[in-house]
Amino acid sequence: MSKHYCHDCALKLRVIVPFDTTTINLTGSLYQFGKFVKHTAPTGGYNNLLSIFNRPDYSSYLDYTVSASLSGCAQIDDSGRTNLVWYAGRHVGMSFSGSKYYCADDAIKVVLHHDLTFIHSFPVSWEQHYINRCLECSNYILA
Ligand SMILES: [Zn+2]
Structure with a gap:
């Protein structure tokens, strides 16, 4: 079961x-460039669940990633990975499963934020998450 912390407690x-969001280059490594293409303009060949941002340009991708990094709640998943999830409150993308429409997305998930050569983000659906309480302060959080 995932653990959740509000942004303040997570910090x-x-x-x-925290990292410098003014100098981050989200296509700085080959790995990141591959993730950027996958989640903005996929070329096909993805069989599992895939979410795609509603805007394909880099500046939107950067905005989404920075917003989620600066405001998102922390989610430590079952594998011990720490992610940031930020509820955008508006349509930010769509998810597909096996090349078929799966759901609309209204939140951003940032993964691998601890390594600036791996950090990337993708849209997720808030409905697929649950309202949780911060493990530290017990406030309700969206993650
Ligand atoms: Zn908290």
Whole structure:
């Protein structure tokens, strides 16, 4: 079961690692460029669940990733990975499963934020998440 922290507690407990969002290059590594293409203009060949941003340009991708990094709640998933999830409150993309429409997305998930050569993001559906409480302060959070 995932653990969740609000952004403030996650910072305080060092669950999430702040980084300089003004200089980040989200296509700086081959890995990141591949993720950017996958989630903005996929070329096909993805068999599993795939979410695609509603805007294909880099500046929108950067905006989404930075917003989620600066405001998202921390989610530590079952595999021990720390992600940031930010509820955008508007349509940000669509998810497909096996090349078929799956759901509309209204939130952003940032993964691998601790490594600036791997950090990337993709849209997710808020409905696929649950309202949780921060493990530290017990406030309700969207993650
Ligand atoms: Zn908290």
